[in-house]
C-alpha cells in the first residue's frame with residue numbers, strides 16, 4: 001500500500017513523503033513470535049515555494065494555477081487584494097485554500113514586493129502593463145511600471161537570500177524591432193530590439209520591455225542572481241480570469257469590429273499552455289539559462305481574421 005503525504009516542515013518548504021507499507025517477518029526471541037510489517041519512508045522530492053507577480057494577469061493566473069496543481073506553495077501579488085471581483089477566482093484554484101497566499105504590491109512602490117518575495121525559492125516576474133492607450137500618460141502607465149517595476153522586483157529578490165532563480169517574462173518585442181531586421185533575420189535569442197528604433201517609431205511597449213530586460217541581465221551580472229528569461233510572442237488561449245485583460249481586449253475589439261481596422265502587421269503567436277510550460281521549465285530545469293523564445297506560427301492579422309470568420313461567420317470582424 002502507498003500513501004502520499006504532504007508534510008509541512010516550515011513556512012515555505014515541504015516534502016512529498018511516500019510511505020510504502022510492506023509485510024515482512026520480524027522474530028522476537030523473548031516472546032518467540034513473529035510480527036509481520038515494515039514501513040519504509042522515502043523522501044521523493046523537495047517542493048519549492050514560488051512568488052508570481054501580478055496574479056490577476058492572463059499568463060500569471062495560469063502560472064499560479066499550474067504551480068498549485070503541481071503541489072507547490074505559491075505566493076502571488078496583486079494591486080488590490082480586497083477586490084474580490086478581480087482576485088476571487090485565484091482563491092478557487094485547486095489547492096489555493098491550503099497553499100496560496102495573496103500579497104498587496106505595486107510595481108511603482110519601492111520595497112512593495114519585499115514581503116511577498118522574502119523566503120521563497122524562486123520568483124516569476126510577470127506583472128507589467130501590456131496594451132494601454134498610447135496617449136500623454138504612456139510613460140506613467142506603461143514605461144515606468146515596466147522598467148522601474150522590474151527594478152523594484154529585482155531589488156526585493158536581491159534582499160532575499162532564499163531566492164535561487166528568477167524567471168522574467170520578457171517578450172519577442174525585446175528582440176524584433178531594429179533597423180537591420182531584414183539583414184539579420186531569422187531572428188534568434190542573440191538579437192535585441194534597438195531602443196532608439198522603438199522610440200523613433202513610438203513602440204513604447206517594445207522600448208519598455210527591451211530596457212527592462214537589459215536591466216535585469218545587468219542586475220544578474222552584478223548580483224550573481226540566477227536569471228532565466230522567457231520571450232513569448234502574442235499569447236493566445238482561454239482566459240481564467242472573469243474579465244478579459246489587455247491582449248484579449250485587442251482580440252475582442254477586432255472580432256467585434258470596434259477599432260475600424262485590424263493591425264497591419266505579421267506577428268508570432270503562441271498558446272498559453274506552451275508559455276506556462278516554458279516558464280516552469282525555465283524555473284525548474286537546472287540546465288535552463290539565458291533567453292528562451294517561445295513562439296510558434298507567424299501570421300498576418302488578416303489571416304487570423306479569415307480563420308476566425310470561417311468558424312464564426314456571424315461576428316462583425318474588422319474588414320480592413
Ligand SMILES: NC(=O)c1ccc[n+]([C@@H]2O[C@H](COP(=O)([O-])OP(=O)(O)OC[C@H]3O[C@@H](n4cnc5c(N)ncnc54)[C@H](OP(=O)(O)O)[C@@H]3O)[C@@H](O)[C@H]2O)c1
Pocket residue numbers: 053054055056057058059060078079080086105106107108125126127128129130131145149169170171172209231232233234235236245246247
Ligand atoms: N499577453 C501576451 O501576448 C504577452 C506576450 C509577450 C510577453 N508578455 C508579457 O507577459 C507578462 C504578462 O502579460 P499578460 O498578457 O498576462 O498581462 P495582463 O493580463 O495584461 O496582466 C498584467 C498584470 O500586470 C499587473 N500590473 C500592471 N500594472 C501594475 C502595477 N503598477 N503594479 C502591479 N501590478 C501591475 C496587472 O495587475 P492589475 O490586475 O492590478 O491591473 C496584471 O496582473 C507581461 O510582462 C507582458 O509584457 C505578454
